[in-house]
Amino acid sequence: MDQVNTVQASTSPLRLTEHPLQRCGAWAVAVLAGCDRVEDMTDELLEGVVRRVVGDVVESAIARPDTGAYDWWKVLFALYPNSKPTHAKRPKDRTILSREVVQLFQPDDAEGPERTCTFCGRRCTVLWAKSTLPMFDSVRALNTLPPGTSGWPVCRGCRVALWALPYGAWLTAGSATVLMCDNPQVERQFVTRNARRAGRIRQLGFDGLPATAGPEAVTLQALREHANDAPAATSLWMFKNDNQEPWLRVSGTRTGVARFVHRLAADPDSAKGWRDLWRALERRNQQGRAAVDGATAAARLLFDREGKQSDRLPAELWARSGDAEKIARHTLVRWRALCRLYVEVMYEMDPDRIKPVAELLVTWIAQESPRGRFNEYRRAAGSGYELHKLLMTAGARLYLDGRTQRIEPELLGDLLASGSQGWRERTLLFFEVIEALHDKKMVIGATSGDLADEDNEEIRFDTSDDEVEEYA
Ligand SMILES: [Zn+2]
Structure with missing residues (x-):
C-alpha cells in the first residue's frame, strides 16, 4: 500500500518550481485543495481547484461594480490585463464566459506536438501568450517572445497555478506580493493566510476589509512559527501594474532575521x-481606522531593499x-x-x-x-x-x-x-x-507612560485584533 502511495505522489499534476509566480501559485493550488505539500496533489484535486478558480473568475467578471466580487475582478485585471475575462468587451453571460475560461485549463492533448513546459519542464502541448500570463512584461526572468514564435509552452498544472496566484499572493487592488523562503512551511503559511484574505476580498471588497497586516508582517509571523531550527532567508516580490509601466520591487530578510524574531519573542x-x-509607527485616519498598520511598518524595518x-x-x-x-x-x-x-x-x-x-x-x-x-x-x-x-x-x-x-x-x-x-x-x-x-540617578525620559498593557502575552508579528478572528 505504501508503495502505491509513493507512486501516486510522484504523479502529482503539479510541481513546485523556482519561478516566484509559479511557485506561489502552486502553493495556492495545494492550499485550496487542502494538501500539505504540492507533491500530494492529484488530478482529481486539481479538477476541484479548476472549478473553484473558473467559478470565481466568472462571478467577478459579471459582478456589479459595488460588490466584493467586482474587487476580485480588479485584482484579475491588474494581473492579466489582456485576458478574455478581464477584457472590457467580455461576454456578460455566465455560460458563455465559463466556456471560454474553462478553455484556459484544458488538459494537454496527448496527441499534440511535444513541447516542454517553460516553468516545470514537464511534457505539454499548449502554448500560452502573455495575455494569459500574469504580469509577464514586468518579470525579469522571462521576457517577450522571440519573433516568429506564438507562445510559451505551459503545462496544465502550471496554467492552473498561474491563475491560482491571486489566492496565494498578498493583494492590493493593483499589486500582488509573493514570498520565497528556504523553508517551505513559511511559504505555505504565507499562502494560507492570503487565501483566507482573498476570501474576504471577494466577499467584502477591499474597503470592507478590516485593517490587515501587510506581507512583511505576515512573513515575520510565519518565520516565528516555522523557522526555529534552520536559518531561513526570505524574499518578497511585489508587482504593480499601474497605468504607465508595470514594476517589480524586491525586498527580503537576511538569514539572521528568523533568529532575531525568535529571540525577540522570548x-x-x-x-x-x-x-x-x-x-509609535501606527497612523490612524479621521475615521479612526488604521491608515498605516503599525505591525507592518515595524516588520518592514527588518527587510532590506534589493539585497x-x-x-x-x-x-x-x-x-x-x-x-x-x-x-x-x-x-x-x-x-x-x-x-x-x-x-x-x-x-x-x-x-x-x-x-x-x-x-x-x-x-x-x-x-x-x-x-x-x-x-x-x-x-x-x-x-x-x-x-x-x-x-x-x-x-x-x-x-x-x-x-x-x-x-x-x-x-x-x-x-x-x-x-x-x-x-x-x-x-x-x-x-x-x-x-x-x-x-547615576540621572533619569532621561518621561517618567509617566501608559503601562496599561504590561501583560506578558505572547507577541504576534502580524496582527491587529480583528485579524485574529477566523473568517467564517
Ligand atoms: Zn509546468
Whole structure:
C-alpha cells in the first residue's frame, strides 16, 4: 500500500518550481485543495481547484461594480490585463464566459506536438501568450517572445497555478506580493493566510476589509512559527501594474532575521519594545481606522531593499529616540534591549563592548552641568564627525582632571564609520549612555507612560485584533 502511495505522489499534476509566480501559485493550488505539500496533489484535486478558480473568475467578471466580487475582478485585471475575462468587451453571460475560461485549463492533448513546459519542464502541448500570463512584461526572468514564435509552452498544472496566484499572493487592488523562503512551511503559511484574505476580498471588497497586516508582517509571523531550527532567508516580490509601466520591487530578510524574531519573542523587554515601536509607527485616519498598520511598518524595518543591508531598525529607533525626554523611560529601556539584541543576533557582536565609550561620556556629562552636557552629546550623537569631536573634547577634559578612559581604536572606528554601520553603533551607544546615566540617578525620559498593557502575552508579528478572528 505504501508503495502505491509513493507512486501516486510522484504523479502529482503539479510541481513546485523556482519561478516566484509559479511557485506561489502552486502553493495556492495545494492550499485550496487542502494538501500539505504540492507533491500530494492529484488530478482529481486539481479538477476541484479548476472549478473553484473558473467559478470565481466568472462571478467577478459579471459582478456589479459595488460588490466584493467586482474587487476580485480588479485584482484579475491588474494581473492579466489582456485576458478574455478581464477584457472590457467580455461576454456578460455566465455560460458563455465559463466556456471560454474553462478553455484556459484544458488538459494537454496527448496527441499534440511535444513541447516542454517553460516553468516545470514537464511534457505539454499548449502554448500560452502573455495575455494569459500574469504580469509577464514586468518579470525579469522571462521576457517577450522571440519573433516568429506564438507562445510559451505551459503545462496544465502550471496554467492552473498561474491563475491560482491571486489566492496565494498578498493583494492590493493593483499589486500582488509573493514570498520565497528556504523553508517551505513559511511559504505555505504565507499562502494560507492570503487565501483566507482573498476570501474576504471577494466577499467584502477591499474597503470592507478590516485593517490587515501587510506581507512583511505576515512573513515575520510565519518565520516565528516555522523557522526555529534552520536559518531561513526570505524574499518578497511585489508587482504593480499601474497605468504607465508595470514594476517589480524586491525586498527580503537576511538569514539572521528568523533568529532575531525568535529571540525577540522570548525576551520580554525586547517584545514590549517591539510593541512600543508598533504604536509609535501606527497612523490612524479621521475615521479612526488604521491608515498605516503599525505591525507592518515595524516588520518592514527588518527587510532590506534589493539585497542592500540597510539596518533600518536601529536607524528608526534612533530617529524616534533623539528627543529622549519625550519618550517614556520604560520605552527607552525596551528599545535599548531591542537594539542590543539586533546587534547581537544580526552581527554576532557583543553589545557590551561599547560600554567604555558610554562610561567616558557619562563621566564627562556627570562632571559638570549634566543637562547641558547631555544635550551637547545628544546633538552630536547622530553624526560620526560631531561625535568624534565631542569624544576628543571629553577625553581631553577628563585627562586634565587626572582621569583616563582608553577607547580601543577599532571600536572608535566602528562608531565613526559611515553608512549603516556607524548608525547602528551610535544608536547602541546612545541607549547605553541613557542607561548609564540612569545608574547615576540621572533619569532621561518621561517618567509617566501608559503601562496599561504590561501583560506578558505572547507577541504576534502580524496582527491587529480583528485579524485574529477566523473568517467564517
Ligand atoms: Zn509546468
